[in-house]
Amino acid sequence: xxxxxxxxxxxxxxxxxxxxxxxxxxxxxxxxxxxxxxxxxxxxxxxxxxxxxxxxxxxxxxxxxxxxxxxxxxxxxxxxxxxxxxxxxxxxxxxxxxxxxxxxxxxxxxxxxxxxxxxxxxxxxxxxxxxxxx
Numbered sequence: 019x020x021x022x023x024x025x026x027x028x029x030x031x032x033x034x035x036x037x038x039x040x041x042x043x044x045x046x047x048x049x050x051x052x053x054x055x056x057x058x059x060x061x062x063x064x065x066x067x068x069x070x071x072x073x074x075x076x077x078x079x080x081x082x083x084x085x086x087x088x089x090x091x092x093x094x095x096x097x098x099x100x101x102x103x104x105x106x107x108x109x110x111x112x113x114x115x116x117x118x119x120x121x122x123x124x125x126x127x128x129x130x131x132x133x134x135x136x137x138x139x140x141x142x143x144x145x146x147x148x149x150x151x152x
Contacts, residue, residue: 025080
């Protein structure tokens with residue numbers, strides 16, 4: 019008898035939930051005044067960013083490895099160096115992601131399991147200090 023392992027991807031509802039999470043995340047980024055700085059470091063259209071985040075989260079949460087199959091290793095920090103990400107951008111991103119998760123993932127314990135490494139990753143993406151000028 020074999021025991022099947024349930025991934026976070028499966029536990030939260032798979033593709034449909036990841037799509038809703040990412041869609042809601044970018045809707046919030048596009049509309050919340052608190053996310054203005056974060057939104058400003060993105061291009062006018064968020065479609066490409068939305069698709070890439072969807073692909074990344076799919077694999078990150080144990081589903082299909084869409085992002086790595088297309089682009090290879092994520093190298094997230096180096097890929098984000100083109101954008102100045104300071105405390106204000108970080109805080110806007112975190113606010114949007116946390117709120118989108120709260121709205122799209124029904125199970126509180128699963129949200130917490132996902133949130134801890136995501137919060138750490140968001141902090142790691144910061145590449146500018148508060149007092150730095152651009």
